[in-house]
Amino acid sequence: MATPERPDRPGGWSDPGQDAEDRELERRKRQLEAKLSAHPVRAPADEGRQEPKGGMAGLAQGLKLSSEFIAGIAVGAGLGWAIDLFAGTSPWGLIIFLMLGFAAGVLNVLRSVGRVAPSAVPGPGEANRNLRAPGGPDRGDRGGSGK
């Protein structure tokens, strides 16, 4: 009790050890927060938020995911077909781009359920982000740096 009492703690005693402990706790809390927010698996902030719970949400989710997937394949196949048309490489363009489109469709789906981290902002927790390799800077830094 050698140190003067802190005015912000009614009846409080404050030895330096306690303060250091508080600070340490505070620091660890912040670290955990940063780690959690940087975790690759996060709730998709888009539709998940306001969607009503229940069967309808599942139906909406299903329609959404299927449209993402189909769009990826359709665009891939369309590109391949167009390339074949202009370069006369039929059928290789179609075959290759159909597969690429398939990959893009899977990427779309994974991204829209939040399994692939959208963020490209380097931050704490970068080490455990090997998963995000195909993620890319898509969807920007929402929630990452706040700007």
Next chain:
Amino acid sequence: MATDPIHHFYINRLVPIEIGGLDLSFTNSSLFMLATAAAAGGFLYLATSSRAVVPGRGQSVAEMAYEFVGNMLRDSAGAGGMRFFPLVFSLFLFVLVANLLGMFPYFFAVTSHIIVTFALAMLVIGTVVVYGFMKHGLGFLRLFVPHGVPGYLVPLVTLIEVISFLSRPISLSIRLFANILAGHITLAVFSGFVVSMSALGAVGVVGSILPLAMTVALTGLEFLVAFLQAYVFAVLTCMYLNDAVHPGH
């Protein structure tokens, strides 16, 4: 007539106009797009005309819509995204009002036609691309090159990212159009059951209560879908605009 479930999607020319071989007729679709714009604009104009400190009912709704879209945009695209607020707000209101107007019996659901939703989606993606290149120049292309990828994978991943980017307007438009189209067809089929069953005499009339109940339930569902799809469209718009404002780092 009542049993044709896609009858209400037909486009009718109200005022045939043809310029240089192009069919630019004023159709029922155009009419309802105009009605949508007029309803949304008129509502906002009336609601905000008094500008009271303590808002009335209409003003409350207008303010809620503003706050809703504003928060959504700020959350996903940051403060820099707020310059797109007019675009996102108009899109949201247009889709929402078009969906809701389509819920009236005998009205035409504008968003049940893929060309309309595709045009809206292309407007969004066009804005993203144009603004992205204007603001960042070729740096916008970094959007397609995720960092942290081993060098030999970059071409492949970039191709996949490009396809994924190109598929956005398609999935955006398909989602809205498919939801509205499917909902309206389901409604029409079930209400068609009511008509055809009640033509079968007393038993049919009693039995037609079932599809009638289904129609009522589906109507509620469709109102939900109308709101949900407008919301989803606006949220995805915000996310895509975010890419234009900050394309990677």
